[in-house]
Amino acid sequence: MDKVERHHLLCLGLNQTYERKNHDYGDSFAKVREVVPNAILVRLMDKMERIKTLLTNGENNRVTDEKVEDTLLDMANYCLMEVVERYSEKENEQANSRQE
Numbered sequence: 001m002d003k004v005e006r007h008h009l010l011c012l013g014l015n016q017t018y019e020r021k022n023h024d025y026g027d028s029f030a031k032v033r034e035v036v037p038n039a040i041l042v043r044l045m046d047k048m049e050r051i052k053t054l055l056t057n058g059e060n061n062r063v064t065d066e067k068v069e070d071t072l073l074d075m076a077n078y079c080l081m082e083v084v085e086r087y088s089e090k091e092n093e094q095a096n097s098r099q100e
Helices: 003-025 028-035 039-060 068-099
Strands: none
Touching (some): 003 028, 028 039, 039 068
16 A cells, blocks of 8 residues: 555544544534634643653553554544634634625
8 A cells, every 4th residue: 555545544534533523522622612712722732742651651551552643643633623613614704794
């Protein structure tokens, strides 16, 4: 498998994860952003700290089923979620301005 194919599969996987989690969590990311507009910073900081712990402690972690790649994919999905929310906000603003 070449890198472009791998990238495509990873993006498909991110989309499937987003769909499942967004369903199960009830669109919580969007809801948190309404209260804390810069919530993405907290989410990404959590993931950065997780990566640092995974890379620093290696096999001494108590959560043994999470890999660096899992956390990186989580970060990628959070970044995409933020972009999705920003696009949605712009679309809503445009729709509202047309109605006025």
